[in-house]
Amino acid sequence: MSHKLRPIMTEPMHAGRRRAPSALRVLTAVAILASILTLITPGADRLDASAATGGQASRYVAISPERVLDTRYPGFGVTRDGDGDTLSLDPLTPAVIAAAGVDPLAVKAVAINLTITEPIAPSWLKSFPFGLATSDDVSTSAVNNRIANETIANFSIVPVGTNGRISIQSLRSSHIVVDVQGVFEGSTSSRAGRFVPLDVPTRITDTRQTRVPVPANGQLVIDLSSVVDEGASAALINMVATETQGSGFLTVHPGGKVPNSSNLNYTGVAHTIAGSAIARLRPDGTTTISVSNNATHIVVDVIGWMTGEMTGDSETTSSSSGLYVPVSPERHYDSRPEEVPIGSSALAPRTSRSLQIAGKLSVPATGVLGVATNLTMTNTDGPGYLVMYPKEPMPDPYSSVNSMFANHSIANHAIARLHNGKLSVYSMGRSDFIVDVSGYFLDGTTTPPRTTKRQPTTPPTAPSTPTGVTQPPADNDYEYLLEATGSNAQYGAYQRNGRKYYGWTPC
Incomplete structure (x- = not known):
C-alpha cells in the first residue's frame, strides 16, 4: 500500500464535552504542590540495573468507558493559578467496579485515557501509583502539549497504589480528564484477559479508500473478526483521525448508547492525530467508533487482542501466557545525547534502531512476550512518524506515533511484541525518541509473579x-x-x- 495512506501528521486537540460527567458523585481530588521538571523529564541513570519483578500478574477486564475525572467542572481537580500540581484520585469508582465485576482490592492497574486541556503554557502530565512513588521518582511523561490552550490525550496503563488510587501531575496549571477503559485484575492463570499479539500489526479499516469520511455525529462499526479469535474480549488498536473537517473527538465503545468519554481529539481542518485504545468487543468481534461534531476519515490498525472466557462453544484454555505485570513507569531509552544513555543520538531519516528491553530495570530477562510503552518523538525535523516493531521486516503500512512539524514533541501509547528481548524503532524523518515502559506481558514460560489482594487501609x-x-x-x-x-x-x-x-x- 502506498505510503501516501500512512498517517504522517498529528495535531493536538480539544477534549469533548458531551455532557456533565456522572462520576462527580464519587471523585476525590487531593492537590499537592510538587516540583517543576523539564518538558520531557530525563530518566534516571539505571539502565544496567539488574532486572526485578516490578508487580504482580494480572488479567485484563474490558468495560465500556467510564469518565472518572473532569476538572473543568467546578470543585474538582487542580487549580488554574499554580504550577507543578499533583492530584490523586480513586479510578475504581462504583460504576467502574460494577461494570468490571471484580473485587477492587484485586485490581493491580487501570487502563485509562488521559487528556490535558486548557493548559496555561507548554506542559506535560505524569501518571503513577499513589503512595508508591513521588513525582520526583517518576522520570516518565504520559502526555505532552506544545503550546497554551492545546488539548491532547494519550492512553496509559497505570498501576494502582495505596487505597487503589493513582496520581497525576501537571507541569503547568491545566485541566485534566480521565476515562477508564478497563482494569487489570490479579491472576496467575486465566482463560480471559490474556494478550495475544498479531505477528504483524494489521490495517483493518481506512475510510480514505472509499473517499467517504465518517460524518459528524456518525458511527463507524469496525469488524475485527478476521484478525482476532472468536470470543475475544477486547482488541488492542491504534487509530488515526485524518483529513478532519473541524474540531471534534472519537469515542471507542462496544455499541449502543455513546458513553461520556473520548479516546482521540482533533482540532481544526485537515488535521491528523493518532491514539491507542484497548477496545471492548461485542460477541461478533465488532466495536464502534463514534464521531462528535465534525466529520473525519478514520484509520484503524490492530496490534493484538485479549482472550475471552469462550472460544466458539468451548472454554478458552487457562494459562499465564499473555498476563500483564504492571510496573511503576520507567524510562528505558532516550536518544537525546545529554540523557541516558549518555552520548546517544537522534534517528536519521529512514533508519531504525534496535533496543534491548528484557533484562533492563523492572523487565525480566526471560519470560517476556511484550511490553506496554509510551513512545515519544521529539526534536523532529518536520512531518514524520515512528514505527515500533519486534523485528524485520517492518510492518507497512503502519505508524506508532506521528509528528506534524519541526520541533514537535508528541507521544502515543504502544504495546509491542519483543523478539529475543528486543524491539526496534524506525523513523521516517530525523527525530529523537523516548521509550518509557509501564509493564510487560508474560509468555507463559516462567512462574508469574505472585498475586495477592491489597489490604484495606485507613484513608x-x-x-x-x-x-x-x-x-x-x-x-x-x-x-x-x-x-x-x-x-x-x-x-x-x-x-x-x-x-x-x-x-x-x-x-
Whole structure:
C-alpha cells in the first residue's frame, strides 16, 4: 500500500464535552504542590540495573468507558493559578467496579485515557501509583502539549497504589480528564484477559479508500473478526483521525448508547492525530467508533487482542501466557545525547534502531512476550512518524506515533511484541525518541509473579483538620474535599449539601 495512506501528521486537540460527567458523585481530588521538571523529564541513570519483578500478574477486564475525572467542572481537580500540581484520585469508582465485576482490592492497574486541556503554557502530565512513588521518582511523561490552550490525550496503563488510587501531575496549571477503559485484575492463570499479539500489526479499516469520511455525529462499526479469535474480549488498536473537517473527538465503545468519554481529539481542518485504545468487543468481534461534531476519515490498525472466557462453544484454555505485570513507569531509552544513555543520538531519516528491553530495570530477562510503552518523538525535523516493531521486516503500512512539524514533541501509547528481548524503532524523518515502559506481558514460560489482594487501609488524614469542627470550611482555601464513598464511607465525619466527607486538604 502506498505510503501516501500512512498517517504522517498529528495535531493536538480539544477534549469533548458531551455532557456533565456522572462520576462527580464519587471523585476525590487531593492537590499537592510538587516540583517543576523539564518538558520531557530525563530518566534516571539505571539502565544496567539488574532486572526485578516490578508487580504482580494480572488479567485484563474490558468495560465500556467510564469518565472518572473532569476538572473543568467546578470543585474538582487542580487549580488554574499554580504550577507543578499533583492530584490523586480513586479510578475504581462504583460504576467502574460494577461494570468490571471484580473485587477492587484485586485490581493491580487501570487502563485509562488521559487528556490535558486548557493548559496555561507548554506542559506535560505524569501518571503513577499513589503512595508508591513521588513525582520526583517518576522520570516518565504520559502526555505532552506544545503550546497554551492545546488539548491532547494519550492512553496509559497505570498501576494502582495505596487505597487503589493513582496520581497525576501537571507541569503547568491545566485541566485534566480521565476515562477508564478497563482494569487489570490479579491472576496467575486465566482463560480471559490474556494478550495475544498479531505477528504483524494489521490495517483493518481506512475510510480514505472509499473517499467517504465518517460524518459528524456518525458511527463507524469496525469488524475485527478476521484478525482476532472468536470470543475475544477486547482488541488492542491504534487509530488515526485524518483529513478532519473541524474540531471534534472519537469515542471507542462496544455499541449502543455513546458513553461520556473520548479516546482521540482533533482540532481544526485537515488535521491528523493518532491514539491507542484497548477496545471492548461485542460477541461478533465488532466495536464502534463514534464521531462528535465534525466529520473525519478514520484509520484503524490492530496490534493484538485479549482472550475471552469462550472460544466458539468451548472454554478458552487457562494459562499465564499473555498476563500483564504492571510496573511503576520507567524510562528505558532516550536518544537525546545529554540523557541516558549518555552520548546517544537522534534517528536519521529512514533508519531504525534496535533496543534491548528484557533484562533492563523492572523487565525480566526471560519470560517476556511484550511490553506496554509510551513512545515519544521529539526534536523532529518536520512531518514524520515512528514505527515500533519486534523485528524485520517492518510492518507497512503502519505508524506508532506521528509528528506534524519541526520541533514537535508528541507521544502515543504502544504495546509491542519483543523478539529475543528486543524491539526496534524506525523513523521516517530525523527525530529523537523516548521509550518509557509501564509493564510487560508474560509468555507463559516462567512462574508469574505472585498475586495477592491489597489490604484495606485507613484513608489518609487530611492535614490541618481543626479539632471539634463538624463542617468543612466554606472559604476557597479548602477546596479539596475528601469524599467518604466506597471503603471510605465509614469515615464520613463531615457533611455538606447531602454528601459526606472524611476530611479536606488546604491549598
